Amino acid sequence: MYRSWIVKLNSNARFSTICLHAGQEPDPATGAIITPIYQTSTYVQEALGQHKGFEYGRTQNPTRLALERNIAAIEGGKGAFAFASGMAAIGAIGTLLKAGDHVVVSDNTYGGTFRLFDKVLTRYQLAFSYVDTSDLAAVERAFTPSTRMLFVETPTNPIMRLTDLKAAADLAHRHDVRLVVDNTFASPYVQRPIDFGADLVTHSTTKYLNGHSDSVGGIVIGVRDDDLEWLKFVQNAEGAILGPFDSWLVLRGTKTLPLRMQQHNSNGLALAEFLSAHRRVKRVYYPGLPSHPQHDLAKRQMRGFGGMLAFELGSLEAARTVLNSVRLHALAESLGGVETLISHPATMTHASVPADRRAALGITDGLVRISAGVEDIDDLKEDLSQALDKI
Numbered sequence: 001m002y003r004s005w006i007v008k009l010n011s012n013a014r015f016s017t018i019c020l021h022a023g024q025e026p027d028p029a030t031g032a033i034i035t036p037i038y039q040t041s042t043y044v045q046e047a048l049g050q051h052k053g054f055e056y057g058r059t060q061n062p063t064r065l066a067l068e069r070n071i072a073a074i075e076g077g078k079g080a081f082a083f084a085s086g087m088a089a090i091g092a093i094g095t096l097l098k099a100g101d102h103v104v105v106s107d108n109t110y111g112g113t114f115r116l117f118d119k120v121l122t123r124y125q126l127a128f129s130y131v132d133t134s135d136l137a138a139v140e141r142a143f144t145p146s147t148r149m150l151f152v153e154t155p156t157n158p159i160m161r162l163t164d165l166k167a168a169a170d171l172a173h174r175h176d177v178r179l180v181v182d183n184t185f186a187s188p189y190v191q192r193p194i195d196f197g198a199d200l201v202t203h204s205t206t207k208y209l210n211g212h213s214d215s216v217g218g219i220v221i222g223v224r225d226d227d228l229e230w231l232k233f234v235q236n237a238e239g240a241i242l243g244p245f246d247s248w249l250v251l252r253g254t255k256t257l258p259l260r261m262q263q264h265n266s267n268g269l270a271l272a273e274f275l276s277a278h279r280r281v282k283r284v285y286y287p288g289l290p291s292h293p294q295h296d297l298a299k300r301q302m303r304g305f306g307g308m309l310a311f312e313l314g315s316l317e318a319a320r321t322v323l324n325s326v327r328l329h330a331l332a333e334s335l336g337g338v339e340t341l342i343s344h345p346a347t348m349t350h351a352s353v354p355a356d357r358r359a360a361l362g363i364t365d366g367l368v369r370i371s372a373g374v375e376d377i378d379d380l381k382e383d384l385s386q387a388l389d390k391i
């Protein structure tokens with residue numbers, strides 16, 4: 001009966017409509033408009049071999065399935081698989097490789113990704129080269145006959161360097177290499193790598209997709225049938241699944257992704273402009289500023305410039321003063337939540353990166369990172385202003 005008011009998405013449904021509705025329909029048992037949290041480990045079968053497509057909670061869960069379909073549509077992919085964390089999702093991508101394979105990776109990729117590749121996957125005869133992927137000639141030089149994957153983050157954390165996604169996809173495909181994009185930092189509102197030719201996209205859903213700093217999770221979105229088949233198999237075989245409650249939280253988060261991202265974009269740009277004009281600030285890293293070396297590329301491949309920015313204060317003392325003086329900005333790791341976070345990459349997110357590597361990447365002791373939330377921009381500016389005045 002409820003089927004008469006099921007929301008049907010047209011094939012040309014726009015982004016906000018997809019975020020709200022894709023993958024979901026009223027609950028068949030009650031008509032509940034919100035997909036329930038199917039908190040169950042198993043499903044009763046009607047007769048031997050007769051069931052509704054759900055047999056065991058690790059293998060299938062309706063809440064997780066709704067989320068996977070939702071995010072696959074949001075990223076423009078063919079399918080998606082949700083994992084217990086962003087790192088579990090990247091670990092699943094690693095299982096697409098075989099001993100002897102080689103991967104080219106963005107040189108200032110997330111520290112946890114570097115740790116997984118460098119300390120775990122190298123034990124399985126996989127090799128990784130870390131390259132500035134904003135320089136595609138350098139990427140091409142790093143390719144070997146064994147290269148199977150180009151793993152890119154754009155913008156990078158926290159220096160906000162960009163990789164040209166279309167050119168990277170073309171280059172990768174000329175060499176029969178898959179382009180994998182960790183899209184956590186931008187979110188699919190800001191850029192959809194699959195539109196530019198990426199083969200796989202991954203997210204820490206912990207960040208913008210959930211958006212409320214109350215869940216840890218990850219997802220992989222794919223376009224190739226062979227990749228999707230393997231990821232589905234590995235999700236069940238390894239079992240690092242996203243639980244039903246977390247799936248539900250992220251599904252609630254994606255409904256407001258466009259609304260939140262508009263405010264993240266607008267607050268990110270306003271803070272970057274405010275900081276650029278401040279006498280205590282030596283440099284601001286934000287792709288939305290005309291001073292950013294890849295501003296033209298940012299305008300081409302991003303919709304808005306995101307909520308992440310970093311700025312240089314010149315010394316650890318100055319950074320410490322600001323970090324200890326802010327009141328509204330919360331001193332915390334992570335990003336992408338509705339509340340504004342401030343952090344010190346050199347001693348927090350990038351503490352495990354060796355000092356010489358940090359220096360080469362521009363992660364100095366005076367560098368401060370902000371994940372702009374959705375508060376009133378004047379309150380954020382006032383808070384930063386009083387903190388900068390204490391230097």
Ligand SMILES: Cc1ncc(COP(=O)(O)O)c(C=O)c1O
Nearest residue numbers: 085086087110182184204206217
């Ligand atoms: C870009 C990026 N990728 C992956 C991850 C890992 O995600 P999680 O912490 O959900 O495992 C993070 C976490 O900060 C991240 O920033």
